[in-house]
Amino acid sequence: MPDLASYAVTDGNSRGRSVAEPGPKARSEFQRDRDRIVHSTAFRRLEYKTQVFVNHEGDLFRTRLTHSIEVAQVARSIARAMRLNDDLAEAIALAHDLGHTPFGHAGQDALNECMLEHGGFEHNRQSLRIVDRLEERYGAFDGLNLMFETREGILKHCSPGRAKELGDLGLRFIEGRRPSLEAQICNLADEIAYNNHDVDDGLRSGLLTLEQLDEISLFARHAKEADREFPNMSHRRRVHETIRRMIGAQVTDLLAESGQRIEAVAPKTLEDIHVAPALIAFTGAMQKENHTLKTFLRENLYQHYEVLRMTAKARRIIRDLFAAFTENPRLLPPQYQEMAVSGNIARATADYIAGMTDRYSMKEHRRLFSVGEL
Ligand code: MG
Numbered sequence: 494m495p496d497l498a499s500y501a502v503t504d505g506n507s508r509g510r511s512v513a514e515p516g517p518k519a520r521s522e523f524q525r526d527r528d529r530i531v532h533s534t535a536f537r538r539l540e541y542k543t544q545v546f547v548n549h550e551g552d553l554f555r556t557r558l559t560h561s562i563e564v565a566q567v568a569r570s571i572a573r574a575m576r577l578n579d580d581l582a583e584a585i586a587l588a589h590d591l592g593h594t595p596f597g598h599a600g601q602d603a604l605n606e607c608m609l610e611h612g613g614f615e616h617n618r619q620s621l622r623i624v625d626r627l628e629e630r631y632g633a634f635d636g637l638n639l640m641f642e643t644r645e646g647i648l649k650h651c652s653p654g655r656a657k658e659l660g661d662l663g664l665r666f667i668e669g670r671r672p673s674l675e676a677q678i679c680n681l682a683d684e685i686a687y688n689n690h691d692v693d694d695g696l697r698s699g700l701l702t703l704e705q706l707d708e709i710s711l712f713a714r715h716a717k718e719a720d721r722e723f724p725n726m727s728h729r730r731r732v733h734e735t736i737r738r739m740i741g742a743q744v745t746d747l748l749a750e751s752g753q754r755i756e757a758v759a760p761k762t763l764e765d766i767h768v769a770p771a772l773i774a775f776t777g778a779m780q781k782e783n784h785t786l787k788t789f790l791r792e793n794l795y796q797h798y799e800v801l802r803m804t805a806k807a808r809r810i811i812r813d814l815f816a817a818f819t820e821n822p823r824l825l826p827p828q829y830q831e832m833a834v835s836g837n838i839a840r841a842t843a844d845y846i847a848g849m850t851d852r853y854s855m856k857e858h859r860r861l862f863s864v865g866e867l
Pocket of ligand 1: 560564589590683
């Protein structure tokens with residue numbers, strides 16, 4: 494173990510696993526968590542789930558899987574530079590989107606609407622549900638039995654009402670305590686990753702243009718810098734030289750601001766982090782630029798008519814599937830039928846639908862609704 498800050502999460506100060514297990518031999522507890530996540534079924538499914546573009550729209554667009562790997566890269570770099578536990582940051586980042594439905598946010602919104610009277614659906618809570626209960630891989634327990642701090646990082650937000658159902662893990666939302674710095678890093682690494690790769694994918698798809706992005710300061714000033722250094726680059730190189738500078742600037746900004754905040758609070762232990770204000774943050778100036786970029790992406794990419802057409806289709810698919818299964822649970826595969834009989838039909842249906850990949854949900858929709866399809 495490299496020399497970590499005294500307030501980093503370690504095997505020694507961790508609150509451990511729900512079910513006690515013998516310690517790992519040639520790796521740390523958090524490396525073991527990361528490995529369990531990588532080997533899980535839910536992790537492999539990320540390859541076929543939408544980030545912004547549906548998986549079959551093109552081979553080069555980000556999927557939930559490549560997004561999660563990019564978040565892990567950014568989170569690990571930041572954690573390492575701050576002498577924090579980069580294995581924990583990596584584990585949280587790789588697991589943070591496990592609970593996503595097919596078709597990204599459109600799918601989640603549709604499933605949440607279907608589940609309104611049954612406790613709702615939120616991908617964050619679903620990620621936790623997967624690692625705590627739904628993965629079936631071990632003889633001794635359900636789920637992956639991850640370390641407390643990994644689970645804490647996965648559960649990014651939670652309403653105080655819901656938090657009560659989550660025992661120890663929910664307590665921080667009721668008491669207003671902060672999660673570890675490693676978890677705080679993952680939140681912002683997620684933002685850095687998607688803002689930048691959505692610009693890249695938006696340009697690649699042709700839904701965004703360079704002329705539009707030249708109006709956005711964060712992009713424009715780094716494009717200018719790249720042009721100054723390499724005046725005659727091809728379009729692809731220019732885009733990449735710009736985006737890599739944007740990522741670099743955001744990481745550098747975050748390291749500087751967070752470093753200052755930590756110095757001001759001077760935490761000594763992990764407990765000091767829990768009671769301190771948010772210590773991982775961008776400067777006000779960078780926050781503003783990020784906000785402008787986000788608004789731009791929402792208006793011009795996520796609400797582009799071609800994306801909205803897919804979004805509308807996705808909502809219909811999810812709503813139809815939910816209605817068909819809850820109306821007649823015997824249409825569910827046996828494993829989910831069992832869950833439906835023993836408990837809550839709506840929740841078992843939501844678990845089944847959330848676990849689907851984009852194309853599997855489309856296939857299931859055809860199987861249920863199109864005559865002549867097997
Ligand atoms: Mg994410």
